[in-house]
Amino acid sequence: MSKTQDPSSPDLDATASALPLFAQIKSSLRQDILDKRLRAGQKLPSEAQMQLSFGVSRITVRQALNELQSEGLIETVNGKGSFVTRPADAPRLGMLAGFKESLRRSGRMASGRMLSVRTGPAPQRVARALDLPPHALVTITRAIFLADGVPTAFVKSYYEPTLGREILSERLATEDAMSVLEDELGFRLDQTKISATAVKCGWIRGFLLEVPADEPLLHMRFIPIDLTGLALMYSDVYFRPDRFSYRAMLRR
Amino acid sequence: MSKTQDPSSPDLDATASALPLFAQIKSSLRQDILDKRLRAGQKLPSEAQMQLSFGVSRITVRQALNELQSEGLIETVNGKGSFVTRPADAPRLGMLAGFKESLRRSGRMASGRMLSVRTGPAPQRVARALDLPPHALVTITRAIFLADGVPTAFVKSYYEPTLGREILSERLATEDAMSVLEDELGFRLDQTKISATAVKCGWIRGFLLEVPADEPLLHMRFIPIDLTGLALMYSDVYFRPDRFSYRAMLRR
DNA sequence: CAGTGGTCTAGACCACTCC
C-alpha cells in the first residue's frame, strides 16, 4: 500500500533552512486539493484539529488558510468550517466563463452545433501554446454557436486528448468548453490568455455564419490555463460583430 | 457587560465597534493613501509606532498591513519598513498598461500624432460610462498612433475635464494615456473595462490609417477605473489588424 | 549596534451554526 489516504499528514520539514511553517502547511493543503485528495465542496479539518495534527499554533494554521482563501482554493464559513471551493464557484471574471454562459447572462438563447470532431497533429503554434511536442496528436473540434437561433460564432478548438479531456467533444453541443473543464472535469482555471484581432470573413466562414464574404469578423483566441500552469485548450473563435461583442474586466 | 474598554484610542472609531479594529486601521491608512496624505513612495510609520498610536497589538496592525499589501496599496520590505506603492510599480496586467508601452515591450517604436483636442458635450454612452450628467462637457481628443512609423491605431478619447485631467492633452503625443494617468496624475488604476468588436474601416478611418475602405479593423473600447471607482476616461480605439493584435491575460 | 518586518506561541473572548 503505497497510498496513504490521510490528507493531514504531519510531515512538516523541521530543518531550519526550509520554508516557514505556514507555507509548508499551505502547500501541503494546496497539493491535497489539486490532487483531489480533498475534493471540491469537502470540509477541511477544523483549525483545532490541524493545530494538533501539524503541531503548530492556531495562528500559524490560520495564516496558511488565509492565503489559500485569497487564492480562491478554499472558503471559510463562520461557525461551520473551511471548505474546498468548487471550481465554478470561484468568481469568474472576463471570459473565464464561456461564450454561452455570457450570452445567457444577457438574456439570449445560446446553443451550439458541432460540425466535426477529429484527431490530428497539432499545428506548430498550437503545440507551442499547449506545451506539446511538435506534431503531437490533438483533438480538433469545429462548431457553430448560435444566439437566439442566429449563427454568431465559428469556433475551432484544439485539446490535448489525454486526461479525459476528449470527453469534451460529447458535451460541447450543449455546454461551454470552459464550463465543462471546470464543472465536469474539475480543472481549476487560473487565468486565460486572450488575443483579439479582426479579419475578413472569407467565403467559407461566410457560408457558415451566413454573412457576405467581405464582412469583418472579430477573431479572438482563448487559452485557458490551470492553477498548475497547464494550458487546457487552444481555441480560435470568429464572432459576427453585429451579433456579439466581447466584454471583459481587467483587474490590476 | 459590553466591552467598554478602549475609550482612549485617538484615531479609531469608537462607535460600538462597527468594524473590527484591523479594518478600521486598514481603512484609515487606505484613506490617507488615496487622499495623498501619505504620498507614493513614502514610508509608513513602523509597526511598533502604529501599535502605540492606534493602541492595539502588533498582530492587529499587521493584519491591516497585510490586506493593504494584497490590494497593492503598500509594499513591505524586511528590515526597512512599509511603503506606499507608486501606482506605476503596481503590477500591470493586460491592457492596464497602454498601447505604446505594450508596443515598446515588443521592441517596436511607438509614437503618436494628435489630430485634434476640443471640448464638447459628452455623447450619451460616454456620459453614462463616466457617470456624468447628460451633455456634460468633456475633453475630446483624436489621435493617430504609429508603430515603427506606420499608422496603426486611430484613437478617440473622452476625458472629464476637471481634476487636472485635461493636461493629458499636452502629453498624449509622446506618452500613453494610461501611463500619464498613473505616473503623472497619481491615479491608481484598479480595473479596466474592455470590449472588442470588428468594423469595416470606412473611408475616413481608411484615409487616416492608410488602408482601403473595406478593410476590417479591430475596434476596442477601454474604460480605466480608479481604486475609488472613478471612471477616468472613455477611449475608442481602431486598430489595423495587420499591425497590431491585442493581447491580455485574464486572471481568476 | 538598533530598528525593522517575518514568524510563531499560548492563551482569550466573541459571533455564528447546528443540535
Add this chain to the structure above:
DNA sequence: GAGTGGTCTAGACCACTGT
C-alpha cells in the same frame, strides 16, 4: 451547549537593513 471560525492580546525569537 458544543464546535467552529473571527478577532485580539502580550509576549518571543529570528533575519534583514541601516549605522
